[in-house]
Amino acid sequence: MVQPRLSVIIPAYDNVALLDVTLASLTRQNLPADEFEVIVCDDGSPTPLTPAVDKYADRLTITCVRAEQNRGRSANRNAGAAQARADVLVFLDSDTVAHPDLLGHHLSFHASRSGRPGVLLGRRFDIDWVGVDALRRGEPLTEPMLDAYRGDPRDINCCLPQHLADFRRAPWLLGFSHNVSLDRATFTAVGGFDEAIVRWGLEDTELFYRVFHHHGGARDLFELSDDAAAYHLPHYRPTHALLATLDNINYVTRKHRRYDFEAMHSPGTLGELLGRVRLYGDAIAACRHNxxxxxxxxxxxxxxxxxxxxxxxxxxxxxxxxxxxxxxxxxxxxxxxxxxxxxxxxxxxxxxxxxxxxxxxxxxxxxxxxxxxxxxxxxxxxxxxxxxxxxxxxxxxxxxxxxxxxxxxxxxxxxxxxxxxxxxxxxxxxxxxxxxx
The missing domain is CATH 3.40.50.150 (Vaccinia Virus protein VP39)
Incomplete structure (x- = not known):
């Protein structure tokens, strides 16, 4: 088989309806289908997802990796990455629908780096009911469906001039895995997602924290893209799943006992936390210098x-x-x-x-x-x-x-x-x- 240029890894659990919309969007990519593969990771769904995946086998190079027991989001993504054949990994959530140019933008970013490691953070629109209806019909979204009320939740955190400088110092704070790509060599070198993080939340932030420091905090390692767009489908998330983040933050802050991760305990928005990391890194240096x-x-x-x-x-x-x-x-x-x-x-x-x-x-x-x-x-x-x-x-x-x-x-x-x-x-x-x- 010809080696694909991108491996799209999609973790999934018991959500056939949403997964179907996501996979359908990958059949409409402007990037030729033979340039990417799709790996769906079934994390022990009560009803196996393989039949839902196999129906796309005539249009996509696609496979389903199934775990018989639910092991959590980190282990599930790692299982998919272990099967990947491309040098670039694209992580796309199973409730996230790809714009037709999405994979093309991810590929262009990595190709432009001439073999240098890199992470592209794609844009996500949090659409609502009208947008969902259009996507389920395979129709493009119109401008009113993507207005400021339905934008990327990170937008409000990165709208001020200083936020770009702040982002360069702590890009991992915006490292959400619903639409992101990185070179496989880096993913392997840092050991992938931490499988001790089983419940929802921060497993992606923690991974990209390690990626950032693995490459010495290089200022050009991460990029935010307005063009690599995807659409987040609304779905029910129980309160206990959201509260699990509190357990995870205790784990990751004990694992990374540094001032930059500590900033997550400061009150404020993500944008303010980005600023804290930059200010306090400079403060430590200024304190020492004086x-x-x-x-x-x-x-x-x-x-x-x-x-x-x-x-x-x-x-x-x-x-x-x-x-x-x-x-x-x-x-x-x-x-x-x-x-x-x-x-x-x-x-x-x-x-x-x-x-x-x-x-x-x-x-x-x-x-x-x-x-x-x-x-x-x-x-x-x-x-x-x-x-x-x-x-x-x-x-x-x-x-x-x-x-x-x-x-x-x-x-x-x-x-x-x-x-x-x-x-x-x-x-x-x-x-x-x-x-x-």
């Missing part, structure tokens, strides 16, 4: 207390401090380990209530957005008896580090917290410490 975040200037009395306390210490070089038994660090200058994570402090749910005697954050807290500082203090005082916000003297003028946030003095923060906590500020030689209990 000689901040170092515990060397901590007074002797505080050092002695830390050595006797269960402490969560945050900064650069805090892993070298003498800390009490059961302590933990967020030290960005030390390798990651079970007791040292590369976080800022927004994600503390993996610690038990009252696990620490104190949390000490040396300067990195000064680069948090106001709502994230509130989040850090609120969560921190559930995990610890007190929080020490350490401010090294002689930091930069806040205006010189914009757009990064930066707290120059402690007065305003102390007043802000004083109405809700017991707050005390102490000035030492070289540092000031705001303690909240």
């Amino acid at each position: 000689g901040l975040g170092r515990p060397a200037s901590l007074p002797t009395g505080i050092r002695e207390e830390l050595a006797a306390n269960r402490t969560l210490a945050i900064g650069f070089g805090v892993a070298d401090l003498a800390l009490g038994e059961g302590s933990h660090t967020f030290d960005h200058d030390a390798p990651q380990s079970d007791t040292n994570w590369h976080l800022l402090g927004l994600m503390l749910q993996h610690f038990k209530t009252g696990q620490f005697d104190r949390i000490v954050n040396v300067d990195l807290w000064r680069f948090l957005m106001p709502e994230d500082l509130n989040l850090f203090v609120t969560k921190g005082l559930l995990k610890s008896d007190q929080i020490d916000l350490v401010a090294t003297h002689g930091g930069p003028d806040p205006a010189t580090v914009l757009p990064l946030p930066f707290v120059a003095g402690l007065d305003y923060v102390a007043q802000m917290l004083d109405a809700h906590f017991k707050v005390h500020t102490t000035t030492y030689d070289g540092v000031s410490v705001l303690t909240a209990r």
Whole structure:
């Protein structure tokens, strides 16, 4: 058989009616049918999907890979990818109908890269009933069926000028697998989807996070395409399936204990989370560049207390401090380990209530957005008896580090917290410490 240029992988479970509309759309592609193959992955449907797939065998190079037991979306997609023969994998959901030019755009993107790895994130319209009726009849959608009320849910997150720059720093946040392609070599190198993620949600975000870091955070690795369009068919999703995302986010944030994944715990839209990743990556660099975040200037009395306390210490070089038994660090200058994570402090749910005697954050807290500082203090005082916000003297003028946030003095923060906590500020030689209990 001639090797196809694209392998279209479609995970499916017990949804013959929607799958039929999706497969029919692939018979109307402007890309010749001999240039792509279709692999439907049946994740143990009570009634096998093979007959629904086989009826397209005269128009498509198509096969059905069936698991006898339901194993989840990640394992199901991996099973399809294992059968793929093309160098480019296109993941298309079984409730997502392809525009006639969809596969052509995916192929052109990868062909233009001359063998370099890449990920193309296609556009998805969330259509409603009129659009569904047209697609089921095999008719094209008209402009009113695709207006702003039925657009890609990511549109609102990427409509401002700064969002393109933000996207380059965290494209995986928009990495939805309903209409996406990547080179098979990269997919294989990162190990495919994580099969420990069984329930709905974030298995695609987690995959593309690994893809991004596997290639060193290359700014040109991911592209968003307005032209590679598909149409999402409305369907019923039970509440328990949506709530499963909460379990998955706990799993993936424990797996990736870095500030960029931690940003998902910050309140806000996807667009705001994109901005958080960029700002906080730059903030860590700025803190280091300005000689901040170092515990060397901590007074002797505080050092002695830390050595006797269960402490969560945050900064650069805090892993070298003498800390009490059961302590933990967020030290960005030390390798990651079970007791040292590369976080800022927004994600503390993996610690038990009252696990620490104190949390000490040396300067990195000064680069948090106001709502994230509130989040850090609120969560921190559930995990610890007190929080020490350490401010090294002689930091930069806040205006010189914009757009990064930066707290120059402690007065305003102390007043802000004083109405809700017991707050005390102490000035030492070289540092000031705001303690909240």
